Amino acid sequence: MTSTAVPITTKKDWSSDQEIRWCPGCGDYSILTALQMLLPELGVRREKTVFVSGIGCASRFPYYMNTYGLHSIHGRAPAIATGLAVTRPDLDVWVICGDGDALSIGGNHLIHALRRNVNLNILMFNNQIYGLTKGQYSPTSEEGKVTKSTPFGSIDHPFNPISLAIGAEATFVARTHDMDRKHMQEMFGRAHQHDGSSFVEVYQNCNVFNDGAFSAITGKDVRSTMLIELHNGEPIRFGADLERGVVQLPDGRLEIVSVADVGTDALLIHDEHRDEPGLAFALSRLSNGVHEPTPIGIFRDVVRGEYGAEMQAQVDLEQEKKGTGDLAALFRSATTWTVD
Amino acid sequence: MPTERPTEKIGGVVVRFAGDSGDGMQLTGDRFTSVSAVLGNDLATFPDYPAEIRAPAGSLAGVSAFQVQISDHEISTHGDTPNVLVAMNPAGLKANIAVMERGATLIVNSDAFDERSLAKAGYAVDPLTDNSLSEFAVYKVPMTSITQEACKEAGVKPRDAERSKNFFALGLVSWIYTRPTDTTLAWIEERFGSKPQIADANRRAFRAGYDFGETAELFDSRYEISAAAFREGEYINIPGNTSLAWGLIAAARQADLPLFLGSYPITPASDILHELSKRKEFGVKTFQAEDEISGIGAALGAAFGGSLAVTTTSGPGLDLKSETLGLAVSLELPLIIVDVQRAGPSTGLPTKVEQSDLLQAIHGRHGESPVPVVAATTPSQCFDAAIEAARIAVTYRTPVILLSDAYLANGSEPWLIPDVASLPPIEANFASATNATNAEGQPEFLPYVRDDETLARPWAPPGLAGLEHRIGGLEKAENTGSVSYDGANHERMTLLRAARINGIADSYPATLVDDPSGEASLVVVGWGSTYGAINAGVERVRELGRHVAHIQLMHLNPLPNDLGSLLAGYEHVLVPELNLGQLCSILRSKYLVDAKALGKMQGNPFRPAEIEDAILEHLGGAS
Ligand code: SF4
Numbered sequence: 017m018t019s020t021a022v023p024i025t026t027k028k029d030w031s032s033d034q035e036i037r038w039c040p041g042c043g044d045y046s047i048l049t050a051l052q053m054l055l056p057e058l059g060v061r062r063e064k065t066v067f068v069s070g071i072g073c074a075s076r077f078p079y080y081m082n083t084y085g086l087h088s089i090h091g092r093a094p095a096i097a098t099g100l101a102v103t104r105p106d107l108d109v110w111v112i113c114g115d116g117d118a119l120s121i122g123g124n125h126l127i128h129a130l131r132r133n134v135n136l137n138i139l140m141f142n143n144q145i146y147g148l149t150k151g152q153y154s155p156t157s158e159e160g161k162v163t164k165s166t167p168f169g170s171i172d173h174p175f176n177p178i179s180l181a182i183g184a185e186a187t188f189v190a191r192t193h194d195m196d197r198k199h200m201q202e203m204f205g206r207a208h209q210h211d212g213s214s215f216v217e218v219y220q221n222c223n224v225f226n227d228g229a230f231s232a233i234t235g236k237d238v239r240s241t242m243l244i245e246l247h248n249g250e251p252i253r254f255g256a257d258l259e260r261g262v263v264q265l266p267d268g269r270l271e272i273v274s275v276a277d278v279g280t281d282a283l284l285i286h287d288e289h290r291d292e293p294g295l296a297f298a299l300s301r302l303s304n305g306v307h308e309p310t311p312i313g314i315f316r317d318v319v320r321g322e323y324g325a326e327m328q329a330q331v332d333l334e335q336e337k338k339g340t341g342d343l344a345a346l347f348r349s350a351t352t353w354t355v356d
Numbered sequence: 357m358p359t360e361r362p363t364e365k366i367g368g369v370v371v372r373f374a375g376d377s378g379d380g381m382q383l384t385g386d387r388f389t390s391v392s393a394v395l396g397n398d399l400a401t402f403p404d405y406p407a408e409i410r411a412p413a414g415s416l417a418g419v420s421a422f423q424v425q426i427s428d429h430e431i432s433t434h435g436d437t438p439n440v441l442v443a444m445n446p447a448g449l450k451a452n453i454a455v456m457e458r459g460a461t462l463i464v465n466s467d468a469f470d471e472r473s474l475a476k477a478g479y480a481v482d483p484l485t486d487n488s489l490s491e492f493a494v495y496k497v498p499m500t501s502i503t504q505e506a507c508k509e510a511g512v513k514p515r516d517a518e519r520s521k522n523f524f525a526l527g528l529v530s531w532i533y534t535r536p537t538d539t540t541l542a543w544i545e546e547r548f549g550s551k552p553q554i555a556d557a558n559r560r561a562f563r564a565g566y567d568f569g570e571t572a573e574l575f576d577s578r579y580e581i582s583a584a585a586f587r588e589g590e591y592i593n594i595p596g597n598t599s600l601a602w603g604l605i606a607a608a609r610q611a612d613l614p615l616f617l618g619s620y621p622i623t624p625a626s627d628i629l630h631e632l633s634k635r636k637e638f639g640v641k642t643f644q645a646e647d648e649i650s651g652i653g654a655a656l657g658a659a660f661g662g663s664l665a666v667t668t669t670s671g672p673g674l675d676l677k678s679e680t681l682g683l684a685v686s687l688e689l690p691l692i693i694v695d696v697q698r699a700g701p702s703t704g705l706p707t708k709v710e711q712s713d714l715l716q717a718i719h720g721r722h723g724e725s726p727v728p729v730v731a732a733t734t735p736s737q738c739f740d741a742a743i744e745a746a747r748i749a750v751t752y753r754t755p756v757i758l759l760s761d762a763y764l765a766n767g768s769e770p771w772l773i774p775d776v777a778s779l780p781p782i783e784a785n786f787a788s789a790t791n792a793t794n795a796e797g798q799p800e801f802l803p804y805v806r807d808d809e810t811l812a813r814p815w816a817p818p819g820l821a822g823l824e825h826r827i828g829g830l831e832k833a834e835n836t837g838s839v840s841y842d843g844a845n846h847e848r849m850t851l852l853r854a855a856r857i858n859g860i861a862d863s864y865p866a867t868l869v870d871d872p873s874g875e876a877s878l879v880v881v882g883w884g885s886t887y888g889a890i891n892a893g894v895e896r897v898r899e900l901g902r903h904v905a906h907i908q909l910m911h912l913n914p915l916p917n918d919l920g921s922l923l924a925g926y927e928h929v930l931v932p933e934l935n936l937g938q939l940c941s942i943l944r945s946k947y948l949v950d951a952k953a954l955g956k957m958q959g960n961p962f963r964p965a966e967i968e969d970a971i972l973e974h975l976g977g978a979s
Contacts, residue, residue, distance in 0.1 A: 032826065034838065063821040068657070071829075079826050079839065084818035086660055087828025088653075089683050095650035096680075099657030099665070103616050103641060107661070107818055125653070128646035327641055334636035341638030343606055347592065347773045351539075353394050355586040 025056040032082040043194035043220035044073060047141065048080055050200040058208055065108045068097040070122060072114035073148050073222070074141035091122025094129035094138065101135050102324035108208070111138040116146050119155040119175050127184035132323040133212035139204070141194075141218050142177060144306075145226035158305055163225075178300035178315055181215040182293050188212065189296065189316040193219035193243075195234045199312065206314060212322045219306070232307045244302070246313030251283035252299075254309065262302065270298045272309060288317040361570075363534060363578045368397075368427030370435030371529060373522075374452050375444030375465075377410050377420045380522035384442075385422025387526055387543065391535040393593040393770055396583025397426040400888060401595075402434035403766040404960065407623070407706045414476035419451040426533075428582040432734070432888035434767065436963045442525050444468060444499070446477035453483075458491045463528065465521065467500035495574055499524045499565075506564035510556040520554075520561035527565025534580050537566060587772060594771045596735035596764035597624070600694065601631035603742025605638050608664040610743070611750055611782035616663040617642045618654035623706045624765045625670045625696040648676035652693065656680055659689040662786065662817030664746060668694040670762075671704060674713060674720075681755055682721045683829045685853065688804075688813050690749035690756075692742075697761040699959050708959030709763035711884055712935040717757040718913045718942075724850045726857040728752070729913040731759040731884035736771035738764060741910060747782050748860055753812040759912070761934075763961050764885045787814035790822055792835075801825055804837040811856035813837075861914040867922060870894070871905035878928035878974055879905040881951070883912055883939050886932055886962055893967025897975075904971050912939070920947045928974050930954060932967055 030052045038044045055065070065083040069075035071090035078085030088096050093111045101109045111129075118126045118140045129136060145163070146152040152165040156177065160169040181189045188210040192203040200218065207214035219230045233242035244254045244262065253261035253275060261275045261283040270284065290296065296316040303310035335341075371388065373381045382403055389401050402423040411418030425435035440461045443449035445468040456462070469484055483489055484496055503524045507517035523544075530537065540562060548555035569575055594602075608615035615638065619629045633642040641663075645651040652667040659665035669677060674695045684691045697713045699705035717729045728748050732741035738760055745758040790799035791814065801823040804813050816823045825837060833840035834848055870891075871879070882890040887908045894906045905926065909915070923929055923943065929951040931940035937953030944951050954970045956962055 062824055063819055066818050082824055084824050085826035089679055092653045095653030096657035099618055099654030100661045103658040103663045104661040124646055125650055331636045331639055338637040343776045350592055352590050352592045354590045355588055
């Protein structure tokens with residue numbers, strides 16, 4: 017490559033020639049469109065962009081992006097992407113995974129990628145169901161959920177993905193949903209900007225096996241009263257007239273109150289960059305499920321050393337001290353003797 | 357004045373140091389080996405230690421041993437049975453006495469034979485007093501008390517001084533076998549220099565042991581072992597895990613690729629991770645993953661990105677890696693999986709050798725999933741085997757399983773340091789341009805177009821514009837690599853994957869047959885680490901005037917093209933393996949020969965005598 021200027025691209029340039037095989041009406045389409053429209057604006061190169069996925073409906077994503085891509089194994093995408101990202105710091109690596117993929121079979125890889133802070137943009141499409149295997153409950157399905165594998169209702173207590181990510185020492189944690197392209201793009205853009213692991217939970221409607229799972233909070237008519245949009249440095253409030261807000265109680269818990277009752281000054285000011293994760297965690301616990309007012313936006317965005325850069329720094333330091341490695345010297349790095 | 361003891365020249369000796377896990381036996385053996393290496397002896401070692409870091413002190417389970425054979429001529433094993441056993445405690449004696457032959461020398465730490473220690477080792481009566489050892493030459497040496505006495509002046513407490521008794525043993529054996537003291541003293545200085553008191557105690561203990569030989573008049577003579585007639589050159593004593601790690605570094609250099617290791621700690625493979633993580637100046641990146649799956653996953657990601665990618669493991673770890681290995685087969689990316697075999701199933705005997713992963717390496721994945729398998733034959737040959745595994749992986753764009761084992765990993769031998777310029781080249785040959793034209797006449801890149809000769813697909817790490825492509829574990833259409841559920845295409849791809857792996861055999865040199873007389877009717881076919889024992893066993897048979905041939909396989913999948921016709925030239929085929937006969941069953945089914953298995957599953961390598969006996973038994977009366 018000789019040119020250094022990033023070529024101007026459009027959505028079309030980022031779309032592959034592969035026929036898209038998601039069910040008509042699936043929330044995955046709008047996420048795909050959001051990204052294909054966003055990437056031309058980020059000033060990045062297609063050849064330097066890689067999508068790595070696991071297995072599941074969401075994980076077909078890389079086939080539809082005209083970039084480098086790797087459709088891997090159920091749950092393993094964060095592990096595979098880690099090896100790619102730390103050896104190729106010049107690349108933009110996106111991990112696309114689902115809730116079963118990332119939180120069930122791949123839970124271990126996800127939490128370790130997050131704590132290491134590898135430079136990955138991890139987008140987890142949460143539809144609270146297993147789609148590709150045709151409708152079993154997932155680790156984010158609500159208790160009591162009746163599915164093919166839980167005819168009497170699920171007895172599993174679900175994960176809260178945001179709490180999990182914060183607990184796993186993630187440095188960037190956000191939530192968005194498939195009904196709001198602008199919000200998705202803002203979250204994906206911020207995730208891309210973040211140096212280290214970025215975790216974005218995307219509420220995604222599976223209209224075949226779990227239709228309307230999020231409609232109680234993401235439906236156009238209910239959004240203003242059910243989604244609590246987080247904005248850095250601003251008081252946390254929501255409602256058609258921003259009449260409700262969030263306060264912190266003396267025991268540390270957060271509570272939703274009427275602004276009229278407590279006054280604006282009493283409201284909690286959102287601080288994404290707060291190093292101490294307690295408040296971000298408390299925010300993630302504000303809602304007990306997708307039928308209650310639920311925060312979306314960036315819960316946490318803090319700075320910590322990026323794993324690949326730190327790995328590279330150790331290599332650089334050793335090479336500075338010892339040169340770039342001499343095989344002949346290596347072969348003599350313990351006692352040797354000569355036979356004449 | 358002590359009398360000057362006569363020095364007798366001997367051809368070689370096998371010494372076994374045995375004691376409690378905490379007694380420092382591995383270090384003692386390693387030091388004795390090192391001075392002998394510097395004297396120019398040929399040598400082979402066998403560290404034999406328990407799985408527990410500190411099993412109950414004084415128990416049989418806690419016995420740690422180190423056996424070394426040193427010789428004035430070329431040898432290939434750590435020896436049949438020890439000539440000398442140094443036993444630091446009753447358990448060390450009891451655990452090893454069964455392998456000692458009549459007339460052997462026993463040097464025991466008599467201080468350790470108290471009632472409690474005897475009971476812990478399961479001795480009802482003290483073997484040093486009940487005449488049960490009458491057929492051995494027994495030397496009772498109060499090692500603990502002399503060491504404590506010697507260390508008094510160093511200002512260390514008796515309890516701490518006791519820890520230096522292994523240096524006393526080393527000193528004594530060094531005196532008996534006329535090993536120079538300066539190498540060991542210099543090493544003590546280097547290793548313990550930062551802890552002067554411990555260095556001083558060890559030095560005093562070592563001297564005390566050496567002087568004890570000189571003054572105690574217990575030993576009638578000392579022994580000398582001349583240098584072996586090695587090929588000219590510079591040598592280093594190297595354990596298999598180190599030489600394997602160096603082979604990987606060298607292969608990456610030869611291929612001009614960055615080396616990446618994704619690994620999870622597991623015995624006995626971890627030393628490869630340790631060694632590589634020290635060598636950052638070579639640009640090596642090591643990643644200690646959260647589990648075995650992530651170890652190989654990260655390696656596969658690095659391979660996609662254009663690194664020479666490696667994962668190392670053992671036993672149960674290989675089971676966990678098989679899923680990702682299958683993906684690597686489907687992606688057709690270079691990847692090296694090192695399996696340092698240990699006895700199974702399950703956790704099995706984690707520190708003991710076995711060769712029972714062969715069939716798993718070849719077949720152990722779902723689907724038709726061919727993987728090349730290379731096996732190292734000796735500790736130093738691990739270097740060459742690693743380079744060969746890398747050559748195959750990179751040239752044919754395939755995962756390769758490199759089999760080592762617990763014996764090779766920890767055992768060491770002198771290695772003739774190769775000239776760096778003589779190392780074989782490896783060509784990464786990254787794709788650099790589009791390779792097809794689409795329907796609209798535009799240039800395009802198809803990731804599964806194959807090389808005519810090797811059937812390998814292009815390796816196109818991200819970064820080049822115009823070569824963007826998507827690959828995955830779903831079946832791919834021939835050439836285009838697009839997802840395809842077409843049955844006929846799947847069969848074609850299955851056949852192509854198999855043909856590509858089978859074709860690797862075309863790149864092997866002719867199989868080496870060791871059949872000096874050309875009159876042998878029996879060929880011994882071994883693979884991997886049985887090389888030394890088979891070699892020694894075969895030599896002994898020849899010394900009896902009988903004829904026998906030997907083939908040692910390094911390539912287990914695909915097998916060499918000439919192997920079938922070679923085997924057909926012999927009446928008998930004997931296959932010794934540390935398993936139930938895994939290679940044997942392959943040879944039988946593939947070549948329809950009446951190969952006979954010789955199995956051993958005791959957690960230790962074959963002894964040359966076992967090979968010798970089996971050959972003679974098969975040869976029967978016919979000379
Ligand atoms: S099953 Fe559900 S998640 Fe999967 S493609 Fe269909 S609608 Fe989308």
